[in-house]
Amino acid sequence: MKNHSLQKNYNFFLTEELPKPDAYYVQAANAANGAANLGCPTVLIYPQKGWEAMNPVHLLQPFQPEKPPESVIKYYNLQDKLQVARLPMPWPIDYFKNKFTNSKTIATKYYFPFHIRSTTKIVHAWNWNFVKAAIQNGVPAIYEHHHHEDKQFEPEIVNHPLFQVAVTVADTVRDSMIKHGMPPEKLIKIHNGFNRLFMERQPEKASAWREKLLKNQRSHLVVYAGALQQFKGIDILIDVAKQMPNVQFACAGGKPSEVAHYQQLAQAKQTDNICFLGHVLHDELAPLLQAADILAHPHCSGKAATFTSPLKLFDYLASGNPIVATEIPSLMEFKNTVAIAAWCEPDNPEKFAAALQQVLDTHPKKIDGYPETIEFVKQFSWENRAAKILSYVDESYRPQLVA
Numbered sequence: 001m002k003n004h005s006l007q008k009n010y011n012f013f014l015t016e017e018l019p020k021p022d023a024y025y026v027q028a029a030n031a032a033n034g035a036a037n038l039g040c041p042t043v044l045i046y047p048q049k050g051w052e053a054m055n056p057v058h059l060l061q062p063f064q065p066e067k068p069p070e071s072v073i074k075y076y077n078l079q080d081k082l083q084v085a086r087l088p089m090p091w092p093i094d095y096f097k098n099k100f101t102n103s104k105t106i107a108t109k110y111y112f113p114f115h116i117r118s119t120t121k122i123v124h125a126w127n128w129n130f131v132k133a134a135i136q137n138g139v140p141a142i143y144e145h146h147h148h149e150d151k152q153f154e155p156e157i158v159n160h161p162l163f164q165v166a167v168t169v170a171d172t173v174r175d176s177m178i179k180h181g182m183p184p185e186k187l188i189k190i191h192n193g194f195n196r197l198f199m200e201r202q203p204e205k206a207s208a209w210r211e212k213l214l215k216n217q218r219s220h221l222v223v224y225a226g227a228l229q230q231f232k233g234i235d236i237l238i239d240v241a242k243q244m245p246n247v248q249f250a251c252a253g254g255k256p257s258e259v260a261h262y263q264q265l266a267q268a269k270q271t272d273n274i275c276f277l278g279h280v281l282h283d284e285l286a287p288l289l290q291a292a293d294i295l296a297h298p299h300c301s302g303k304a305a306t307f308t309s310p311l312k313l314f315d316y317l318a319s320g321n322p323i324v325a326t327e328i329p330s331l332m333e334f335k336n337t338v339a340i341a342a343w344c345e346p347d348n349p350e351k352f353a354a355a356l357q358q359v360l361d362t363h364p365k366k367i368d369g370y371p372e373t374i375e376f377v378k379q380f381s382w383e384n385r386a387a388k389i390l391s392y393v394d395e396s397y398r399p400q401l402v403a
Helices: 023-038 056-060 070-076 103-119 128-136 171-179 203-213 234-243 256-268 282-291 311-319 329-334 349-362 371-380 382-390
Strands: 009-013 042-048 083-088 120-125 141-144 163-168 187-189 220-225 247-252 274-278 294-297 323-326 342-344
Touching (some): 023 042, 023 070, 023 311, 023 382, 070 282, 120 128, 128 141, 163 171, 171 187, 171 329, 220 282, 220 311, 234 247, 234 256, 234 274, 247 282, 256 274, 294 311, 294 349, 311 323, 311 371, 323 349, 342 349, 371 382
Parallel strands (some): 009 120, 042 083, 120 141, 163 187, 220 294, 247 274, 294 323, 323 342
C-alpha cells in the first residue's frame, strides 16, 4: 500500500532571484501558477542571495515552501495556491566564477539530492542541468526550451525513461531540437498562456489610463507591451507614430536604459505622440491593454522572428481589443483565425500604419472588448497549458491533485 502521508510536489526550478521582468521569468512564474491552480501541490524554487541568505536556520533547512513574497505575487499576479522556496546562496556563491561556487551547481549537486528530492514528484525546468540532476537522482522531469542552441542533447538523458517530455513554443525551435538529438516523440510544441487577470474587465482603470495618455485632442490610443528592443520593431513603431500624428502611441515595458534610448530617438525624430511607460506591473498592465483602441504587435524579420514566443499575444487577446500584427513565423498559425484584426509584412512602417488606420475604421472601440476574441483566447489559459503538458507525463509520475 502506498504511503500518502508525505506530499510530493510538482517542483519548478529557476536559476535567478525573483521578481524579474524578462519574458522568461513571466512565463515560468505563470506556468507554475497555472499548475498550482489546477490543484497540483506546486513549488516554484529559486535562489536567494544577500543578507537573508545568511540566516543559519534557513541554511540548516534550506527547502521551506511558503507563500510567495508580496513583491512576487504583485509582479506576476499570482493566485493563492502557488508556493515558493528560496534556496539560500550566501557569499561566496556566485561572487567567484568557478563551478564550485556557482548557485546552479549548489542547487543541483547539494540542495536537490539532500533536501528537495524526497518531496519531489516531478521536476519542471528551463535549465538543462536541473533536468539532468533530477534524472540522475531518480526523479522524472519536464524540460522547457524556447531558443535555438547549438549543443547536442545527451542521449543518456533524453532517452531515459524518467525524461518525460520536452516543451517548446515554436515549430522552428522544435525542428532544431530534433536536429540536436531530442527524440521527436518526447517533444511537444505548446503556446504560452494568458493570466486570468487580463480577462477581468476593469473599465474604471482602463478609463483612467485613457484620460492619462490621450493628449492634444487625440482620441485614439495604440498600445504596445513587451520588450523594448530593435528586433521587436520598436524603431518601426516610432516611424509609424510619426505618420499618424492624430493617434497616441504608448509602449509598456523595457529597462530604464532602453526607455531612455527610445525617448531620445522619438525626440530626435520629432515624434511627440509616442510615450514610453517603462515596466508596468501586471495589475496595471491589464487595464492599460483594455484601454487601447488597438494593440500593436510589430516585429522585424530575421533570426529572432523564427523563435520569438508570442507571450504578449495571449494577454493582448484576453483584453478583447483588436490586434495589428507583423507576419512572422511564430504567429502564422493564427493567420486564419479571429485572433488578429490585420496583418502586414515586417520592416515596413508605411504598411503597418495603413493596417492600423484600416482597423481604426472598421473596429470601433468596445468597452467590453470583442466577444469573439475573448472566446477564442480561453483555450490558451495557463491552467489548460499545464493540464496538456501533464497529459504527456506517465500517469504514475503525475502529481496528486489536492482539494
